[in-house]
Amino acid sequence: MFITNKIGPRANGFRGHTASDITISELFGRDNILFSSGRDAIYYALKLILEKKGSIRILLPSYLCSSIFESILPLKKVSIYFYKLNKNLQIDTTDLLKKIKRHQIDVLYIIHYFGFIDLQFKEILKFCKIHQIIVIEDCAVSLFTKLDGEYLGSFGDFGIFSLGKYFSLPDGGALKINSGFTKSTKIKVGRLNRSSFFRGLIKQFLLYLIEKFNFPYAFYGNNQLYFKLKFLIQKIKSLSARKSNNLFSYQPFYISKFSKYILSKADIGQLIKIRRANFEVFLSIFKNFSNISFLYDYLPEQTCPFLFPFLVKNRDEIRGKFLDLRIEPAILWRSDKLWEKFIDKEEFSNSYWVSKQILCLPIHQNIRERELNYIIKVVTEILK
Secondary structure, X not given: OOEOOOOOHHHHXXXXXXXXXXXXXXXHOOOEEEEOOHHHHHXXXXXXXXXXXXXXXXXXXXXXXXXXXXXXXXXXXXXXXXXXXXXXXXEOHHHHHHHHHHHOOOEEEEEOHHHOOOXXXXXXXXXXXXXXXXXXXXXXXXXXXXXXXEEOOOOOOEEXXXXXXXXXXXXXXXXXXXXXXXXXXXXXXXOOOHHHHHHHHHHHHHHHHHHHHOOHHHHOOOOHHHHHXXXXXXXXXXXXXXXXXXXXXXXXEEOOHHHHHHHHHEOHHHHHHHHHHHHHHHXXXXXXXXXXXXXXXXXXXXXXXXXXXXXXXXXXXXXXXXXXXXXXXXXXXOXXXXXXXXXXXXXXXXXXXXXXXXXXXXXXXXXXXXXXXXXXXXXXXXXX
16 A cells, blocks of 8 residues: 555546536636646736736745746746745735735735635735735635635635646646636637646556555655656656747646546545545544644634645654655645745745645545555554
């Protein structure tokens, strides 16, 4: 048994007689565009804003996935600023309001971390509406969470989604357009990102082999086959680089028909049910350990969690022990060169602190009773 945080084909859970009434088209509504990735959705949203405003001053959270920079840096006339977060990833509203005023911010970018909603989210929305600040909700790791009966991504001007984080897809992202903007014919969008799509298919095939034939050490750990396959995937990834020699060029693509078909068949109700149940189990187990701390110590009723995040000292050492016992925890996110280039370590020390201690256990819909019991056993051995 090897338990990965990545989602293999078994997770899609095609709809049957127990399927929920939720569908992807109903979730995003009519004013949506399905893209190849969440990065493409971010890029398109910012292009729409630039068409209307001419230039942008955008305020980003200081704890984020570096791939967001890939969508922003190719755009001209976009100035980037950052706001502070507390050590529990809640927004530092004092710093946020100060930065909005100081830099005359046009666009506020809010990330809903791990499926949870910031305690000040409603108040921040009210402030932005009064001051005509455009709000982009990043729901890449918060798909299917609701606030007052409405899905996240419905409250700001735009909602960003990364579908491949919740389903076994070769590609998939989405943009929800809520108010004041419409789709533009001026923004060029490719029909299919072939190299990205086929790279995604290969990745899903490898995950299928792990699920079907239980080949953990064939693809993970100190194994030559693993490194050869990893090299192959990286080689294919290099082919998906934008055709321009300019590092600051970008071409968004639509989602593949194959991924759209899978999404149309997915049992979303079952997905939400399993993720919530697995999170609740881990929450009850982890409360017995004094050497870790929680980002979220309870699960609100309308929340669909993405992973089970916790903070622990000697994080890399602890993760190594999990890997030795065939469990792959995720790190969302590590600081890297782009972080260090744009995000000051002293001013945003909380973000770097979280980045060095965070570890996330998988709770996705592939984690059934057998896998869950094994994870609990391993957690007890490592953290006792």
